[in-house]
Amino acid sequence: MTGTARERLAELLGDLAEPPASSVYLKLFMSDLSVAVDGIGPLRFPVPDEQTAWLRELGRRARFGRGRQTLTDPTVRDTWEIPKELVSVEWTEAFDAALAVIRDGLGLPAHCELTPDLHSMLLYETGQFFVTHQDSEKDDTMVGTLVVTLPSVHTGGELVIEHLGDTAEYRGSKVAVSLVAFYADCRHQVLPIKTGNRITLTYNLFLTGPGAALTEDALTEELAACLTEHFATPARLLYGRGHAEPPIRLAYLLDHEYTASGFSWSRLKGSDAQRAALLRAAADRAGCDVVLALAEIQETWDALDPDPWNDSYYEGEEEHKTEDPGDDGEYVLQDLLDSSITLARWTAPEEGSRPEDVSLTIRDHEVAVTTPSSHLTPYEAQYEGYMGNYGNTLDRWYRRAALVIWPRARRFSNRAQATPKWAMDELERMIRAGNTSEAQEVARTLLPFWDTAIRSDSKSAPLAATLRAVGGLDEPETATALLRPFELVLLAPGHAPLLAGLAGHYGDAWMGDLQRVWFESWRRGAHSYRTEVMDWLCELPLLAAALLAAGPDGKITAHRLLEQAWNLFAGKVRPWLTGPSTSSRDTWLSDLGRPLAGILTAAAQTEAHGVLDEAVRLGRTPSDQTALLVVSALRAAGEHATGNGRGAVFGDLAAGCAGHLQNALARPQRATGDWSIDPPEACSCELCETLAAFLRDRASRSLEWPLAKQGRSHIHSRIDAAELPVRHQTRRQGRPYTLVLTKTEALFDTERLIRERHRADLAWITENWTPKSDALPC
Numbered sequence: 001m002t003g004t005a006r007e008r009l010a011e012l013l014g015d016l017a018e019p020p021a022s023s024v025y026l027k028l029f030m031s032d033l034s035v036a037v038d039g040i041g042p043l044r045f046p047v048p049d050e051q052t053a054w055l056r057e058l059g060r061r062a063r064f065g066r067g068r069q070t071l072t073d074p075t076v077r078d079t080w081e082i083p084k085e086l087v088s089v090e091w092t093e094a095f096d097a098a099l100a101v102i103r104d105g106l107g108l109p110a111h112c113e114l115t116p117d118l119h120s121m122l123l124y125e126t127g128q129f130f131v132t133h134q135d136s137e138k139d140d141t142m143v144g145t146l147v148v149t150l151p152s153v154h155t156g157g158e159l160v161i162e163h164l165g166d167t168a169e170y171r172g173s174k175v176a177v178s179l180v181a182f183y184a185d186c187r188h189q190v191l192p193i194k195t196g197n198r199i200t201l202t203y204n205l206f207l208t209g210p211g212a213a214l215t216e217d218a219l220t221e222e223l224a225a226c227l228t229e230h231f232a233t234p235a236r237l238l239y240g241r242g243h244a245e246p247p248i249r250l251a252y253l254l255d256h257e258y259t260a261s262g263f264s265w266s267r268l269k270g271s272d273a274q275r276a277a278l279l280r281a282a283a284d285r286a287g288c289d290v291v292l293a294l295a296e297i298q299e300t301w302d303a304l305d306p307d308p309w310n311d312s313y314y315e316g317e318e319e320h321k322t323e324d325p326g327d328d329g330e331y332v333l334q335d336l337l338d339s340s341i342t343l344a345r346w347t348a349p350e351e352g353s354r355p356e357d358v359s360l361t362i363r364d365h366e367v368a369v370t371t372p373s374s375h376l377t378p379y380e381a382q383y384e385g386y387m388g389n390y391g392n393t394l395d396r397w398y399r400r401a402a403l404v405i406w407p408r409a410r411r412f413s414n415r416a417q418a419t420p421k422w423a424m425d426e427l428e429r430m431i432r433a434g435n436t437s438e439a440q441e442v443a444r445t446l447l448p449f450w451d452t453a454i455r456s457d458s459k460s461a462p463l464a465a466t467l468r469a470v471g472g473l474d475e476p477e478t479a480t481a482l483l484r485p486f487e488l489v490l491l492a493p494g495h496a497p498l499l500a501g502l503a504g505h506y507g508d509a510w511m512g513d514l515q516r517v518w519f520e521s522w523r524r525g526a527h528s529y530r531t532e533v534m535d536w537l538c539e540l541p542l543l544a545a546a547l548l549a550a551g552p553d554g555k556i557t558a559h560r561l562l563e564q565a566w567n568l569f570a571g572k573v574r575p576w577l578t579g580p581s582t583s584s585r586d587t588w589l590s591d592l593g594r595p596l597a598g599i600l601t602a603a604a605q606t607e608a609h610g611v612l613d614e615a616v617r618l619g620r621t622p623s624d625q626t627a628l629l630v631v632s633a634l635r636a637a638g639e640h641a642t643g644n645g646r647g648a649v650f651g652d653l654a655a656g657c658a659g660h661l662q663n664a665l666a667r668p669q670r671a672t673g674d675w676s677i678d679p680p681e682a683c684s685c686e687l688c689e690t691l692a693a694f695l696r697d698r699a700s701r702s703l704e705w706p707l708a709k710q711g712r713s714h715i716h717s718r719i720d721a722a723e724l725p726v727r728h729q730t731r732r733q734g735r736p737y738t739l740v741l742t743k744t745e746a747l748f749d750t751e752r753l754i755r756e757r758h759r760a761d762l763a764w765i766t767e768n769w770t771p772k773s774d775a776l777p778c
């Protein structure tokens with residue numbers, strides 16, 4: 001066998017035949033068996049009532065084993081046992097043949113022999129029974145139990161055998177000797193006899209012969225060796241990207257289907273059960289844990305539709321199409337383009353663990369499969385025709401059970417990666433128990449994968465548990481590293497005491513750095529425009545109030561937080577407060593009024609003077625855009641709690657804004673016939689200069705401009721981008737065509753609307769924000 005350890009392991013498990021039966025039933029003729037009992041003589045079949053009565057005379061209440069004790073308890077086992085020394089049994093050679101059938105049926109090696117050893121003779125009278133139990137194995141070579149039911153007249157008294165979630169029920173016969181053999185690990189019971197009497201002989205079955213118990217053992221040994229090698233060999237990365245650390249887990253995918261609620265060790269089916277049993281034994285030998293998990297698998301295939309005229313094009317084909325094997329059966333799979341495996345649920349290795357939701361991405365070199373997913377039926381499939389570079393793709397989704405194995409020494413890492421909250425709770429537990437250095441060591445082992453684990457499920461990342469745990473770690477760097485990947489939007493008022501506690505413990509500078517790291521990840525990319533970020537800024541007053549309530553450390557934390565929030569906000573907004581405005585910019589700025597009000601309300605509450613001063617300074621930027629932002633913030637501030645929710649900062653902003661609006665309104669209105677327009681920021685090309693000259697010209701309303709295609713499109717886009725009140729059309733005559741520019745009435749209309757808005761805003765500010773002679777506004 002060649003290949004990597006995980007490939008060999010999958011191959012070894014694939015070589016197993018379908019599992020043998022766990023119990024075997026057969027019948028022999030009455031003439032194949034004779035039983036004689038001292039004091040009674042040979043039994044007649046079916047056993048007549050008077051012989052049964054004599055047996056009852058000889059019988060003693062049967063005992064049963066529990067742990068090391070042997071007990072009698074008729075609520076557990078209610079049956080009579082005839083002393084074995086009084087019983088002699090004789091079989092014809094048919095019995096040897098039956099034993100060979102049983103051996104094969106149970107899947108035991110053909111070169112071995114099953115040796116029966118009479119254990120007891122039992123009599124069940126009407127109403128008697130034996131509850132579910134497992135027979136104790138007398139020694140290592142005992143593999144099972146054989147129950148021989150003598151021909152007798154009775155109803156009820158079925159022998160019920162359970163194995164791997166299946167049950168089999170066997171009845172005795174009036175006219176034949178019935179034999180039931182089952183593996184020693186099967187739980188079984190005898191149901192109450194309804195009428196008549198049931199008489200049985202029970203045998204222990206021993207397996208003898210060369211290497212009897214070895215085959216399974218050798219396989220387990222080989223699997224264990226594969227596991228050891230897998231966990232010791234650096235993973236080879238795809239596309240020649242070298243080697244990574246040795247894997248810390250192996251997920252072996254099973255073949256049968258299970259529901260999320262219905263999968264457990266005892267419910268594994270067919271070959272899965274057998275493979276699982278072997279892998280468990282091998283894992284144990286290799287010092288590994290095994291957990292049972294459910295995996296979600298997505299595969300994207302490059303696929304061909306062999307019938308490109310599919311669907312309605314050729315209706316006459318409809319009939320033969322119905323014979324297609326399945327949803328996506330008509331597509332021919334080419335290459336596997338991409339696949340992902342995520343564990344969604346598992347039962348942790350600790351005794352008594354319940355199934356829990358997890359989220360863990362399994363990489364290719366951590367997977368072993370005997371049956372590739374593409375040989376199974378997906379629960380969902382989707383075909384996409386012509387996806388750019390990929391051509392046609394077929395996505396398929398599967399849900400498979402998996403055995404996830406890891407070295408016991410890596411248990412913490414594996415569990416932590418799948419359920420970060422568990423890891424933090426464990427850290428906290430260690431710290432509480434006084435094992436700080438153990439907690440520190442364990443925390444460091446989390447760092448290589450922590451960012452990925454937290455970010456892969458950022459919405460439900462365990463921020464509170466992490467804040468709690470890192471406090472007791474006493475390691476500022478590890479604490480920062482563990483907190484870094486959390487999304488700032490998760491930070492809620494409930495976290496305030498924990499956050500303040502950390503500031504107290506690790507110091508103000510540490511807290512400042514942490515905040516910087518958190519905000520830094522927002523600053524990058526377009527993250528800061530997300531609505532959830534804006535909403536978070538709006539809610540800052542609640543967080544700030546909670547921090548204030550947490551004492552002086554809370555207040556300092558609030559200051560750091562607000563400084564960062566302000567820097568982020570002002571950095572984004574400042575460039576857009578000057579220069580020409582457009583409708584989209586105006587909308588954007590007025591949407592930012594609410595988050596600004598949130599920041600400033602929180603700053604006022606916590607007396608973050610630096611932020612307040614800077615806000616007032618920003619509010620003095622003389623422009624209509626500033627007025628738009630400030631008015632929107634003032635309106636939003638009114639929605640916040642009254643009283644301390646409206647600090648003096650809003651009064652200052654209102655005053656500055658009112659000043660700007662008064663100045664703007666004091667400027668003379670555009671004179672009738674004044675068609676001058678401020679040109680957009682120059683791009684300094686010749687064409688833009690011509691455009692600017694036309695725009696500035698008070699008298700000229702239109703321009704006929706012969707211009708080649710490229711030039712025309714440059715001018716079209718300049719006018720559109722700046723939303724100038726200028727119609728721009730191409731007259732398609734002559735060479736080159738003529739670009740016809742016409743200034744429109746919108747020039748006057750827009751300015752009128754702006755003045756109206758200014759007037760309304762000023763009136764609103766005067767009404768709501770101008771200090772009355774006797775009191776501040778509220």
Ligand SMILES: O=C(O)CCC(=O)C(=O)O
Nearest residue numbers: 122135147159190200202
């Ligand atoms: O009587 C039977 O059918 C089974 C008895 C039994 O389970 C036992 O003796 O352990």
Ligand SMILES: [Fe+2]
Nearest residue numbers: 133134135188
């Ligand atoms: Fe039993």
